[in-house]
Amino acid sequence: MHSTLQKVSFDTSVANDPILLRLPRVCEITGLGRSxxxxxxxxxxxxxxxxxxxxxxxxxxxxxxxxxxARPTSSLATSDAMAGVRGFRTQQSAAHSKPKRR
Structure with missing residues (x-):
């Protein structure tokens, strides 16, 4: 089964209108999850x-x-900005972490 990425598009000319978005649409636009x-x-x-x-x-x-x-275009810049957010792990920190015990 192949997954396909869909480009999210929206009309930026309405950005000054008082449009309110609910969480599912915010997640869709930003690509971020709820948590x-x-x-x-x-x-x-x-x-x-x-x-x-x-x-x-x-x-x-x-x-x-x-x-x-305003988001940075570099994944490294994104990782640096998110480093202080609890629960966020950069690829580098995940690669250097100890494996969990079972």
Whole structure:
């Protein structure tokens, strides 16, 4: 079975409109998982969500778009920025870690 990557596209001309995104769309646009988004928000490395209702949150499209455009293009730069985020391991640190005991 082959997996295919799909390019996520969105109209950047609407970035100034007050568009709110729910978590699945934020994950789709950024390529990040739910846990990573929340860890990065806690470390002030990702835009904060806003409360939409008693049990609903969302993110401003313009903030997510700005965050995506400001991301480093080098995987090394990304690793350096994420090094302080709890639970994030760079490829280098994973390669040098001791194997887990069984």
């Amino acid at each position: 990573t988004i929340y860890r990065m928000m806690a470390a002030d490395l990702f835009p904060k969500q806003i409360q939409l209702g008693a049990r609903a949150i969302g993110w401003r499209f313009a903030e997510i778009l700005g965050w995506c455009e």
